[in-house]
Amino acid sequence: MSSPKKKAWFGRGFALGFSKAWLLGGYIFLYLPILALVIYSFNDSPIPNHWSSFTFKWYAALLEDREMLAGFWLSLQIAFFTASGSVVLGTLAAFALVKYRRFSGRTLFSGMVNAPLVMPEVIIGLSLLLMLVSVQRLLGFPGRGMMTIWFGHLLLGMAYATVVVQARLQDLNPQLEEAAMDLGARPWQVFTLVTLPMITQALMSAWLLTFTLSLDDVVLSAFLSGPGSTTMPLVIFSRARLGLNPSVNAVATIIVIVVAIGVVLASLAIARAERRRAQDMAAAARGG
Numbered sequence: 001m002s003s004p005k006k007k008a009w010f011g012r013g014f015a016l017g018f019s020k021a022w023l024l025g026g027y028i029f030l031y032l033p034i035l036a037l038v039i040y041s042f043n044d045s046p047i048p049n050h051w052s053s054f055t056f057k058w059y060a061a062l063l064e065d066r067e068m069l070a071g072f073w074l075s076l077q078i079a080f081f082t083a084s085g086s087v088v089l090g091t092l093a094a095f096a097l098v099k100y101r102r103f104s105g106r107t108l109f110s111g112m113v114n115a116p117l118v119m120p121e122v123i124i125g126l127s128l129l130l131m132l133v134s135v136q137r138l139l140g141f142p143g144r145g146m147m148t149i150w151f152g153h154l155l156l157g158m159a160y161a162t163v164v165v166q167a168r169l170q171d172l173n174p175q176l177e178e179a180a181m182d183l184g185a186r187p188w189q190v191f192t193l194v195t196l197p198m199i200t201q202a203l204m205s206a207w208l209l210t211f212t213l214s215l216d217d218v219v220l221s222a223f224l225s226g227p228g229s230t231t232m233p234l235v236i237f238s239r240a241r242l243g244l245n246p247s248v249n250a251v252a253t254i255i256v257i258v259v260a261i262g263v264v265l266a267s268l269a270i271a272r273a274e275r276r277r278a279q280d281m282a283a284a285a286r287g288g
Contacts, residue, residue: 041249071232083211090161125223144226157210168202
């Protein structure tokens with residue numbers, strides 16, 4: 001092997017090894033703290049960073065922690081309704097921006113949809129708080145609680161869902177919808193039979209993203225919560241100022257496991273839907 005070829009081979013090998021090492025370092029930096037949290041949730045010592053022995057007592061103690069369980073259940077409810085509402089509203093907004101490129105106020109509408117993505121959550125939470133307090137003074141409704149937290153999370157989640165669904169809609173082939181309309185399908189049938197199956201993966205991704213954002217939100221929940229409506233992140237944040245106990249690691253481990261299972265199941269469903277769509281397209285091409 002000549003010298004230039006050796007140098008080129010060595011350069012490619014070094015670049016490949018360096019990129020793998022860099023990727024491995026990034027994964028370690030991101031996931032090692034989570035792994036440490038899971039391990040220390042089984043620590044018998046009440047000191048969070050001192051290992052004593054293996055135990056399940058913090059999970060048993062978690063079952064008796066009514067404040068944490070109530071906050072966890074409230075967070076799950078809000079996250080579920082936030083994700084569902086965000087996907088619906090985000091899909092409608094994405095369709096308006098992609099399918100109707102020219103309408104009065106489009107620039108303003110696009111700016112309002114994307115504003116929560118770049119605006120600090122402190123500003124969003126404060127402005128929503130002032131608005132809801134004014135509405136409550138006029139109408140006596142709504143009181144600060146689960147619904148007001150949901151309003152704030154829905155505002156933020158809708159912006160993220162719009163971006164995800166809009167990116168998918170822009171990649172679709174418009175000729176498929178046009179062919180369905182030429183065959184006599186009505187607009188609603190075109191959406192349910194042609195467009196919706198092709199954007200299902202984006203809808204699932206948007207749902208998981210907004211669910212996660214709502215589940216761990218602290219800033220908006222702090223502004224919009226009221227007596228008796230303390231979410232799990234607020235409970236953890238309030239206890240952190242006084243010193244955490246390993247029961248917090250236990251609830252965090254449960255959340256990590258639940259989210260991991262949800263991501264795996266969603267990934268499998270997306271992969272299966274993609275394979276089915278590829279098979280259908282291949283079958284249609286052979287039939288043509």
